[in-house]
Each structure stands twice: as structure tokens, then as C-alpha cells.
Amino acid sequence: MSKLDDPLIQESIEELKQYIALPSVSAKHQSINETAEFLKKLLTDFGADATIWNDYKHPVVFAEAKPEKPSKTTILIYNHYDVQPEEPIELWNSDPFELKITDDKFIGRGASDCKSDLISRITALKIYRQKHGDLPCNIKFLVEGEEEVASEHLVDYLKKYGDKLANDLIIWESGSKNEHEQFSITGGNKGILCFELSALSADIDLHSSLAAVVDSATWRLTKAIDALRDTDGTIKVPGFYDDVVEPSEREKELVAKTIEPDLTKKWGLKVPLLKNESVNYNLTFKPTVNIEGIISGWEGEGVKTFTPKAAVAKLEFRLVPNQDPKDIFDKLTKHLESQGFSDVSVKYLLGERGYRWDLDSPIVNTLIQTAKDFYGGEDAVEALPSSPGTGPMYVVNKYAQAPIVSIGVSYAKGGAHAPNENIRIKDYLDFIDFFDEFLAKINKE
Ligand SMILES: [Zn+2]
Missing domain, CATH: 3.40.630.10 (Zn peptidases)
Incomplete structure (x- = not known):
């Protein structure tokens, strides 16, 4: 049977x-x-x-x-x-x-x-x-x-x-x-903090010849996003790593026993991997910041020579144990202010702890x-x-x-x-x- x-x-x-x-x-x-x-x-x-x-x-x-x-x-x-x-x-x-x-x-x-x-x-x-x-x-x-x-x-x-x-x-x-x-x-599993960044640079979209004197919302937003992370993946928000619980020896051992995936081959990666101890180590223990999407300016056919007045982006941090999404959100807000981005507003979307x-x-x-x-x-x-x-x-x-x-x-x-x-x-x-x-x-x- x-x-x-x-x-x-x-x-x-x-x-x-x-x-x-x-x-x-x-x-x-x-x-x-x-x-x-x-x-x-x-x-x-x-x-x-x-x-x-x-x-x-x-x-x-x-x-x-x-x-x-x-x-x-x-x-x-x-x-x-x-x-x-x-x-x-x-x-x-x-x-x-x-x-x-x-x-x-x-x-x-x-x-x-x-x-x-x-x-x-x-x-x-x-x-x-x-x-x-x-x-x-x-x-x-x-x-x-x-x-x-x-x-x-x-x-x-x-x-x-x-x-x-x-x-x-x-x-x-x-x-x-x-x-x-x-x-x-x-x-x-990891925790998460989803948030939105939005920039508004003027009451109206401007002729792009004015880029000689005015920053667009798009520039402001992308600069603010750039202030969040180094190219190697390290998050630049002060205090971001303060509460991170380091993995124990046994936790590291468990990860060391796993088989490392060849991601470059698997997904045909066109970019180098971020700095890592091992792929599985990063996936298991490292917090991250990711841009889910950016909306700004002209996306139609041909050209449109203007400087957009508005730009919005959705982002997320993946968090590890002991990082509190609300605390990370406060640190994020302070960091953007201290870097001169008080014109970029930050909105909390959702958070869960790891x-x-x-x-x-x-x-x-x-x-x-x-x-x-x-x-x-x-x-x-x-x-x-x-x-x-x-x-x-x-x-x-x-x-x-x-x-x-x-x-x-x-x-x-x-x-x-x-x-x-x-x-x-x-x-x-x-x-x-x-x-x-x-x-x-x-x-x-
Ligand atoms: Zn499910």
C-alpha cells in the first residue's frame, strides 16, 4: 500500500x-x-x-x-x-x-x-x-x-x-x-524597522537651469540615504550597534558547520559581496539597511529638464536581538539631523524585535x-x-x-x-x- x-x-x-x-x-x-x-x-x-x-x-x-x-x-x-x-x-x-x-x-x-x-x-x-x-x-x-x-x-x-x-x-x-x-x-529570526524618508525642496518643480543655485529633493534624499551606510555594508548611524548581542561560541559553531552558498553563481550577481566573515555568518548575525524603493522625478519616455520638488524612499533595517526598533528610529532621526538633513522627514512604518x-x-x-x-x-x-x-x-x-x-x-x-x-x-x-x-x-x- x-x-x-x-x-x-x-x-x-x-x-x-x-x-x-x-x-x-x-x-x-x-x-x-x-x-x-x-x-x-x-x-x-x-x-x-x-x-x-x-x-x-x-x-x-x-x-x-x-x-x-x-x-x-x-x-x-x-x-x-x-x-x-x-x-x-x-x-x-x-x-x-x-x-x-x-x-x-x-x-x-x-x-x-x-x-x-x-x-x-x-x-x-x-x-x-x-x-x-x-x-x-x-x-x-x-x-x-x-x-x-x-x-x-x-x-x-x-x-x-x-x-x-x-x-x-x-x-x-x-x-x-x-x-x-x-x-x-x-x-x-531577525527584527525589522521599516521607515520612509521624504524630501521636499520647493513649492513647485523648477526649471533645471536652476540647479545652478537650488538643490532638488532628489539630491537631498539620495544624500540622506547615503549617510546611512558605508559601501562595505557598515551602518553609519551612531549607536546603531550599541545593543547588538554578539553571537556566542556555540552559535558561531553552528553557523561554521553549515555549507556556504555560492551566491554569485546562484543569482548571477553583477556586484561583489559585501564584507563578510562568511555568507552564512552575515545572514545569521549581521543587521542590515536596505532601500526598498525610491520615487522621484521623471520616469516617462524621453527627457524632462526639471528639478523635482519631492522625493520619497522606503527603507528597512533588519535588526538582531536586543536592538529596539523605536530606539533605532530615534538614533536614525538624530543622525540625519546632525548630518544637516533636518529638511528630510522620517516616518516610522513598522517595527519588530529579533x-x-x-x-x-x-x-x-x-x-x-x-x-x-x-x-x-x-x-x-x-x-x-x-x-x-x-x-x-x-x-x-x-x-x-x-x-x-x-x-x-x-x-x-x-x-x-x-x-x-x-x-x-x-x-x-x-x-x-x-x-x-x-x-x-x-x-x-
Ligand atoms: Zn509564514
Whole structure:
């Protein structure tokens, strides 16, 4: 019998089909309540005590399941039910909100980020229960609905309900095999500060002959941006690095064991890499500043000889643990003023703090060892103290008071946030078996 014929796997795929069919795009506030209701029912059917917290904009689904034989261990499963917009729709080869099953893939919006993850975890728990007659430990689920729009209200929910989250380990939303086909386990993510800079140089656009005497908004803005960073990537805002937590020896060791990617080959880079200890070191530990976009002046055909009166840019800092976005924003504002850019206004868009840890605890060592045994040895697994991306780990850790690891069913070409988002069916089935083995080991501890 193929694994796919197993009734619990069949049920799993059916649930995934229904979940993906809900177009829960948070940016459009689409199908949000309906999806929360769907999850409440799904988790109730699984046997958990499920509720919907609906105090703020996007509801959060919380559920708890207890084994018949009391356990001292609690695992919290964090996921989000919202997805990114499906656009550009013309680049999809199938309906984004209809699970397409090919010989080897599941395709659909949320397949990789992160609807399959939640369903695979529930399926592993069901299989465990079928085999052992009981759940391995206490399981809690926290499924939010605005992760893709910076989890704006999650902190409000956690302030109100944080005392319900107590647990020993948080299994974070998703994860993937990396480009070397190693199963990736990560223990953190970077923080972020998104901001806008805008310059206004006159009441009206001017004839460009006046560039002899007047600076344009475009010059002012680009000079201000230039004052933020050296060409090697070092950020020039005074005090920016003050609170940065240096990596511990163990964290550095974890990164040193990873395989360095050849980015120049991978992306056909036309620019040299920024100064780095190693690519993976920078990705894991270094804060950055990035220009997301600049808008100013003439972008039409031909020429237009004028000096633009206005220029706007969106930028972001990726932050590391202990850097506070509000404090960095203050330092940024002061720096621009001190450099003579008080005409450039700075607007705070959003901020989240970073979280990182060295993956050193008995339960996580068990998880790492189980992954190595399951996926094929020492080199089959990559363990990193942080991913280069951003998510609400800091705030969840603060209220849930437990370490976090991110693992999941995706792979390097999963196309999260992109058209034809997909996972490989084999990874999905393997993850269910792996998670099931991990659950069997916690129970023995
Ligand atoms: Zn996600």
C-alpha cells in the first residue's frame, strides 16, 4: 500500500484541500473569519478544546489538547492562517486557491507558507494517537491571521491571553530543506524597522537651469540615504550597534558547520559581496539597511529638464536581538539631523524585535538528533540559531516563555509568496513520519 492510501493521509490531503481553498489573504482582509471558523472546527474534530479570540482586527485561533495520561511536557504549535496576495495571477499555472496535486507536488497559495505545515503537524499527532492510543504530551495551537502583514495585533492578543501559552517548546510556523537538501532547523529570526524618508525642496518643480543655485529633493534624499551606510555594508548611524548581542561560541559553531552558498553563481550577481566573515555568518548575525524603493522625478519616455520638488524612499533595517526598533528610529532621526538633513522627514512604518538562541536544550537536542537519524545522518541536517528573515518570534517567546524552533515541509524551490507556490509530496510525508518519531521520543523523557 502506498503511503498516500493510508486513510489518515487521505484525510490530511482533504483537509489541506479545504484549507487552501480558503483565500485568506490578510492584506485584503479576505476570508479571515471564515478561515478562523474552519480551523476551530478542524482542531475541535481533532479532539482539542478550540476557541477563537476575536478582540482585535484578525482573530487568533487557540486550542489545547491533553493526553489521557497526564504529561508534564507541553508543545506549542505556532502557525498563521493568512497568506500573501496571489498576484500576479497570470503567472500561476493553476488556480492559486485550488490545491493542485501532481505526481510529486502540492501546488497552491499557502502550500509552502504555511498551511501544509499546520496540517502535517496535526496529521502526525493523529498517526501518533492511532499507534499509541494517546497523545504524547499536552499540545497547544496558536494560529494567527496577520503574520503576512507584520502581526500587528499579536502583541495585544498575547498581552491579554499570554498566560494560556505556558509550554516547553514552540514549534514555529514552517521550515524547509535548503538548496543542499539538508533539513533545516532554525532557532530565531531577525527584527525589522521599516521607515520612509521624504524630501521636499520647493513649492513647485523648477526649471533645471536652476540647479545652478537650488538643490532638488532628489539630491537631498539620495544624500540622506547615503549617510546611512558605508559601501562595505557598515551602518553609519551612531549607536546603531550599541545593543547588538554578539553571537556566542556555540552559535558561531553552528553557523561554521553549515555549507556556504555560492551566491554569485546562484543569482548571477553583477556586484561583489559585501564584507563578510562568511555568507552564512552575515545572514545569521549581521543587521542590515536596505532601500526598498525610491520615487522621484521623471520616469516617462524621453527627457524632462526639471528639478523635482519631492522625493520619497522606503527603507528597512533588519535588526538582531536586543536592538529596539523605536530606539533605532530615534538614533536614525538624530543622525540625519546632525548630518544637516533636518529638511528630510522620517516616518516610522513598522517595527519588530529579533530573537535568536543557540538551540541548546535537552528537548531540542532530541529533535536535532531525531532529524539526523531520520533524514540520513550528521550532514543531512542544518541547525542555525537564526534565519535571516523576520517574524514575531520575539513577542511569542516573551509571553510564552519557551524556546522556539522552526521546522517544516518546504524546500528551496517552494516559492513562498510567489506564483506556483508548492511543496514536494515526499517532503510532506517524510515530515509527518519525522515529527511522529520526535513525538515518540519526548514521551520517553
Ligand atoms: Zn509564514
